[in-house]
Amino acid sequence: MLASPSSSSSSAGKKKKAMTKPGLGDQEETKWRTAAQQRIYGRRLVDALRATAPSGPQAVKELADSALALTARGQSRWSRAILLSRRRPSCKFLLKARRGRMQPKPPPPVLKRGAPVSPEGKKVSERLRLLGRLVPGCRKLSAPSLLEEAADYMAALEMQVKTMRALADALSTASLNAAEHAVSDELPLLADE
Amino acid sequence: MYCGQPDQLLDLNWNQGMGPSGHLESSLSSIAPSSFPPAADGMAFHKLMGGLLPSVGNSGESRPIGVRLNSPNKLNPYMPKASGGLPLSGIPMMPASHLEQFSSRTYGHLAAQLGILDAERLSRVSTLQIGLPEGRKEASAVGGLRMDINNAELMSGREEYSASNPAASGELSLGGPSKKRKAPPRDKVKATGIADSAIDPPTATVEEDHPSAKRCRSTEKNGTETDAVKPKEEQNDGCSSNKNNGQKKQGNDNSSKSGEPPKDYIHVRARRGQATDSHSLAERVRREKISQRMKLLQDLVPGCNKVTGKAVMLDEIINYVQSLQHQVEFLSMKLATVNPQSDFNFETLIPKDMNQTCGPVPNSVYSLETSEVTAQYIHQPQQGTSLHCVLPNDIEIQNSLNMLEPTFHRSARQPFISGFDTTSSQLGAFWEGDLQNATHLDIEHN
Numbered sequence: 347m348l349a350s351p352s353s354s355s356s357s358a359g360k361k362k363k364a365m366t367k368p369g370l371g372d373q374e375e376t377k378w379r380t381a382a383q384q385r386i387y388g389r390r391l392v393d394a395l396r397a398t399a400p401s402g403p404q405a406v407k408e409l410a411d412s413a414l415a416l417t418a419r420g421q422s423r424w425s426r427a428i429l430l431s432r433r434r435p436s437c438k439f440l441l442k443a444r445r446g447r448m449q450p451k452p453p454p455p456v457l458k459r460g461a462p463v464s465p466e467g468k469k470v471s472e473r474l475r476l477l478g479r480l481v482p483g484c485r486k487l488s489a490p491s492l493l494e495e496a497a498d499y500m501a502a503l504e505m506q507v508k509t510m511r512a513l514a515d516a517l518s519t520a521s522l523n524a525a526e527h528a529v530s531d532e533l534p535l536l537a538d539e
Numbered sequence: 540m541y542c543g544q545p546d547q548l549l550d551l552n553w554n555q556g557m558g559p560s561g562h563l564e565s566s567l568s569s570i571a572p573s574s575f576p577p578a579a580d581g582m583a584f585h586k587l588m589g590g591l592l593p594s595v596g597n598s599g600e601s602r603p604i605g606v607r608l609n610s611p612n613k614l615n616p617y618m619p620k621a622s623g624g625l626p627l628s629g630i631p632m633m634p635a636s637h638l639e640q641f642s643s644r645t646y647g648h649l650a651a652q653l654g655i656l657d658a659e660r661l662s663r664v665s666t667l668q669i670g671l672p673e674g675r676k677e678a679s680a681v682g683g684l685r686m687d688i689n690n691a692e693l694m695s696g697r698e699e700y701s702a703s704n705p706a707a708s709g710e711l712s713l714g715g716p717s718k719k720r721k722a723p724p725r726d727k728v729k730a731t732g733i734a735d736s737a738i739d740p741p742t743a744t745v746e747e748d749h750p751s752a753k754r755c756r757s758t759e760k761n762g763t764e765t766d767a768v769k770p771k772e773e774q775n776d777g778c779s780s781n782k783n784n785g786q787k788k789q790g791n792d793n794s795s796k797s798g799e800p801p802k803d804y805i806h807v808r809a810r811r812g813q814a815t816d817s818h819s820l821a822e823r824v825r826r827e828k829i830s831q832r833m834k835l836l837q838d839l840v841p842g843c844n845k846v847t848g849k850a851v852m853l854d855e856i857i858n859y860v861q862s863l864q865h866q867v868e869f870l871s872m873k874l875a876t877v878n879p880q881s882d883f884n885f886e887t888l889i890p891k892d893m894n895q896t897c898g899p900v901p902n903s904v905y906s907l908e909t910s911e912v913t914a915q916y917i918h919q920p921q922q923g924t925s926l927h928c929v930l931p932n933d934i935e936i937q938n939s940l941n942m943l944e945p946t947f948h949r950s951a952r953q954p955f956i957s958g959f960d961t962t963s964s965q966l967g968a969f970w971e972g973d974l975q976n977a978t979h980l981d982i983e984h985n
Binding site: 481494499513 | 825828829831832833835836839840848849850853854856857859860861863864866867868870871872873874875877
């Protein structure tokens with residue numbers, strides 16, 4: 347529905363073969379840092395907030411993450427993981443099935459061979475595992491793709507933080523302004539009573 | 540006559556230009572098997588010469604070489620002299636000048652191949668056939684012939700022959716200083732492997748040299764690993780445990796060598812020519828990919844330009860991602876409290892500049908509010924994710940929830956309230972408890 351500037355039209359079900367591979371760094375950075383993306387995301391978030399009165403901070407966070415994942419248009423693994431887990435929490439099997447189809451390469455952790463024999467390699471592999479736990483949907487992912495996902499996720503998070511902060515500030519000022527007006531309007535009323 | 544004619548022939552051949560690598564490869568490949576069987580000593584040389592000469596390329600100085608090499612008379616005496624060291628002295632050696640001229644011409648890889656044309660080499664090869672127990676010297680000669688691309692081999696051979704032929708050691712630096720640099724560390728590794736493999740049935744290894752030689756040449760031309768293939772064949776042979784051990788050592792050594800540089804991914808690239816077989820090649824590719832991605836991430840994470848090493852870098856990345864996630868949580872909490880009324884739009888809320896999220900927004904607030912307290916309340920949340928920001932949120936929550944806003948504003952803005960003394964007292968009575976809370980919080984906060 348929204349025209350994302352740098353991403354082609356792809357639904358969550360499509361395979362992303364070579365979309366993010368070429369021009370790895372530049373694409374991702376510009377993808378998330380454009381003002382257009384921020385606006386898109388912000389609008390989406392605001393609409394969501396308006397539509398559903400969030401019950402608490404967790405709900406807001408989930409909303410925010412879903413909106414972010416939507417803005418990613420399902421091109422990255424973490425966005426797909428978020429969307430699929432949020433929409434139908436009961437359909438985890440669906441998630442697995444989709445993963446099986448969508449994965450262009452099988453990601454078994456090949457970290458045992460070769461590098462992690464040394465103690466430094468073990469630290470590295472530990473940290474990679476930790477990172478995999480942080481990024482949604484990337485627990486069992488090979489190192490290069492994990493790093494790719496992490497880069498995308500980081501850029502997206504940055505954008506999210508920026509947008510949410512601006513939104514929160516604007517809302518707070520707006521509410522204050524509204525409250526001001528409310529006060530000024532109320533007082534005469536109260537006085538009358 | 541025989542000496543004279545080949546000049547013309549050679550000239551013709553050579554003037555045709557440098558043959559493509561394949562030409563040389565085929566000639567060499569045809570030479571290699573024939574050179575080794577002891578029966579074909581003289582033939583070997585002829586073939587060597589015949590095969591190699593046409594592809595040597597333009598070189599005025601090659602004439603004497605061709606002449607000398609082609610003359611079987613001179614070569615034959617060297618056949619039997621296998622055991623007695625290197626019969627190099629007998630060969631009408633190419634004067635150093637010729638070799639230098641060879642090297643001076645930037646034939647690149649062909650220059651390396653030209654080294655094989657060196658009479659010394661050929662003589663060594665011939666002696667090898669007869670006197671295998673020469674050990675390393677012959678082995679390295681064989682290795683040099685086999686891996687003619689590999690200048691390291693040449694250099695190693697040179698170094699070992701230095702005693703007998705001091706002239707040659709410095710001359711055939713055909714590949715340039717870079718190759719020489721590679722030679723010393725690999726020399727020891729390679730020499731053992733070569734020696735072991737050479738002593739074992741050379742025919743089998745030689746058979747596989749053809750594709751390896753071709754591949755090696757092409758790979759060297761591409762600037763990739765040069766000796767990647769040879770140990771592979773050694774492995775494929777499985778001729779002796781020694782060889783396998785040598786190769787494994789090489790493999791381990793190489794993998795460990797190439798394992799270390801990528802750890803320090805910022806400074807060092809994986810060394811050229813380190814991968815020995817398909818496994819380590821694939822690993823190397825994989826490691827390069829990983830280091831590429833790490834560089835990407837390094838650009839994303841602020842302030843990680845000086846960090847070196849995968850582990851520390853990953854640490855930073857993890858911390859950064861965690862902090863970003865915490866920020867999102869905090870902001871979502873804030874948004875939950877300042878939840879919108881339905882009558883606003885995103886565009887109206889957000890100023891045109893999305894980039895300046897932290898800076899100018901409070902300024903607009905400051906212009907509206909005269910009190911410091913409110914300014915504080917609004918300013919603090921923007922300063923970061925520290926927990927003390929939660930306090931103004933609580934205050935806001937209380938205010939909004941308890942409809943404290945009038946009192947809040949009243950307590951905050953004294954001049955404003957002063958104009959409404961009568962109403963304020965009434966309101967004060969009405970909102971007594973809440974007002975106290977608000978003022979209490981104000982005092983606390985101040």
